[in-house]
Each structure stands twice: as structure tokens, then as C-alpha cells.
Amino acid sequence: QRQVAHRVALLPQSPRAPEAVTVAGLVRYGRHPHQGLLRQWSREDERAVRDALAATGTTELAGERLDRLSGGQRQRCWLAMVLAQHTPVVLLDEPTSALDLGHVVDVLELVRKVAASGRTVIMVLHDLASAARYADTLIAMKDGRVVAQGPPKEIVDEALVKELYDLEADILRAPGDACPVVVPRAHG
Structure with missing residues (x-):
């Protein structure tokens, strides 16, 4: 599983976060495949989290609880977690479900930027x-x-x-x- 997690990041349609997790805490989960007994949290991990927050426009939300954010904000935070994983392939299952049109556009524009950065994005959309x-x-x-x-x-x-x-x-x-x-x- 760890080897797959170095190549493919997945955002399921209805992700679940631990209760009361902050945005920064959620995004840090994206770095777990890079951790191990001999490799603990590093500057590279911190940079990946910082870059993912910046790319998704969620830096100012880092200390906020995920469960207190709007649907669009939460979805950008979940995308930040996936980006922090630093994989060449990103799988997204309905990343815009239950979002209003403005947030749909924001999320899909962000996904386009991810693809333009050289990552392969495979996305399920019913729209x-x-x-x-x-x-x-x-x-x-x-x-x-x-x-x-x-x-x-x-x-x-x-x-x-x-x-x-x-x-x-x-x-x-x-x-x-x-x-x-x-x-x-x-x-x-």
C-alpha cells in the first residue's frame, strides 16, 4: 500500500476526517506515506503541506477546524491533502458533488492547474x-x-x-x- 501511495493519491467522493481535525492536520495526512521508522516529519514534508495549502488557497484556513468550513472550503482542503501527497497520479471521485456553481468552478480550475503542473488527473464527474x-x-x-x-x-x-x-x-x-x-x- 505504501508503494502505491507514493504513485497514486485518491480523493473519494465522501471522504471522512477525524473529528475536530484542523485544516493543517488534514493536509499533513497526505504526507503519511512518506513517513516511517527511519523517516520522520521533515522540512520537505512541511514544505509540501505549505505548498499544498497555498495552491488551494487554504493557507489562511490552516488553523481552522475542517467541520466548521463551507462545503467548497472543505473540498479545497481535501484537495490540498491529496496535493501534499506528491504523487504523479491523482484520482478524484466526484470532487464537485454537492457544491454550488461558484465552488465547482473553483475546484475544477484548481484541478486544471494540478494537471498543468505535470500530474495525471483522472476524475469521475457525472456533470x-x-x-x-x-x-x-x-x-x-x-x-x-x-x-x-x-x-x-x-x-x-x-x-x-x-x-x-x-x-x-x-x-x-x-x-x-x-x-x-x-x-x-x-x-x-
Whole structure:
């Protein structure tokens, strides 16, 4: 498990933290795979925590209790913990679930920065609009099978929406970057 934790960081859909943990305490958990009998907390660990807090905009929250933060703040703190783990691969399961639109954008912009830094990010999203906006490569699945894969601009169309959701929709192109925008059609 320790070897895997050096290569892959995972943020599950509904993570659980110990009661009354502070933000800094949570982010420090990301460094546990790097600890051992012969390797205790180091300056490198402290730097990784500090950098992860800064990258997620949560430095000012470091002393706050996680359970007293908003959903968007908590999600950025969980992402900081994953970033502190310093793995080349990051797995995120629904990192935007239960967040309002503003926080969704904040989290997905942060994920884009993580990917731009050279890490591989694999993310599960049920929101096709967000996936189309933020993914480099989209893998659309239904009933455990891949139904389409490729750049969102190439694969997101009316037929894909129909296959995935049994929903009629129009696909518009966003001004500026032509990102696909899914607009469900009204029934009747």
C-alpha cells in the first residue's frame, strides 16, 4: 500500500476526517506515506503541506477546524491533502458533488492547474457540462462500458447525450473556445 501511495493519491467522493481535525492536520495526512521508522516529519514534508495549502488557497484556513468550513472550503482542503501527497497520479471521485456553481468552478480550475503542473488527473464527474469544459480527454461510460472517448469537442454531441442519459439535447458551442455546452430539450 505504501508503494502505491507514493504513485497514486485518491480523493473519494465522501471522504471522512477525524473529528475536530484542523485544516493543517488534514493536509499533513497526505504526507503519511512518506513517513516511517527511519523517516520522520521533515522540512520537505512541511514544505509540501505549505505548498499544498497555498495552491488551494487554504493557507489562511490552516488553523481552522475542517467541520466548521463551507462545503467548497472543505473540498479545497481535501484537495490540498491529496496535493501534499506528491504523487504523479491523482484520482478524484466526484470532487464537485454537492457544491454550488461558484465552488465547482473553483475546484475544477484548481484541478486544471494540478494537471498543468505535470500530474495525471483522472476524475469521475457525472456533470457532462463540467467534464466537457475541463477535461483534456473524456471517457463516457454507461453500465460499466465505454461508449465514447476522446477530446470533448470531438465526442460530445446529441447522440452521446441521448445514449448516456436517454435525453434529447442541443449542443451549443461556448463563445471563445467552442467548448460543448449541453442544453436539454424541454419535454412536450
